[in-house]
Amino acid sequence: QKEVEQDPGPLSVPEGAIVSLNCTYSNSAFQYFMWYRQYSRKGPELLMYTYSSGNKEDGRFTAQVDKSSKYISLFIRDSQPSDSATYLCAMTKNTDKLIFGTGTRLQVFP
Amino acid sequence: KAGVTQTPRYLIKTRGQQVTLSCSPISGHRSVSWYQQTPGQGLQFLFEYFSETQRNKGNFPGRFSGRQFSNSRSEMNVSTLELGDSALYLCASTGDGGETQYFGPGTRLLVL
Secondary structure: OOOEEEOOOOEEEEOOOOEEEEEEEOOOOOOEEEEEEEOOOOOOEEEEEEEOOEEEEEOOEEEEEEOOOOEEEEEEOOOOHHHOEEEEEEEEOOOOOOEEOOOEEEEEEO | OOOOEEEOOEEEEOOOOOEEEEEEOOOOOOEEEEEEEEOOOEEEEEEEEEOOEEEEEOOOOOOEEEEEOOOOOEEEEEOOOOHHHOEEEEEEEEOOOOOOOEEOOOEEEEEO
16 A cells, blocks of 8 residues: 555546545654645646645645545635646655655646 | 756666766755656655765665765766666755755656
């Protein structure tokens, strides 16, 4: 079993939809949780960063962490075609290496 | 601040050759991590360097090696290339005391 599981998709939604992306993990020591967005042929770009449990909002993006369930989510409101990309969750205990999910490919069509 | 830069961006090699990839971190960042990204395995951690010392290492064979210079620039080397080494190699830098990693655009390596 992988430490971090993420549905690879692809996920296809119409413009304006609310998108929910999720990851589950097995290591309860993880404390820092991140979401990266990766466009085709580019490096991952940090979107959201959360420490421990709770919610964090940034514009149309909301990250949620539920440590009791070992489950993290990224919500995208009013999705746009420019949001079409692969979304990677990542987590770490402290300054240890980041463990990534395999990524979910999102396609937002006009 | 300038972001993480990687050179070259694209590379084609043949089996058995060796390759060296370069990464310049964000100014002031002393930690540099390397990852291999493939469609089947996703992002896999290779190693991390901090102040010229390897601090963490992933589960890759000894053909994969790296180093870091006093200016925090880092290089990774892959010797005796295999077809399966074809991948996007990403480097990321982290500031002191930080947990978030900032990625470069990657070097796409194709082994024929």
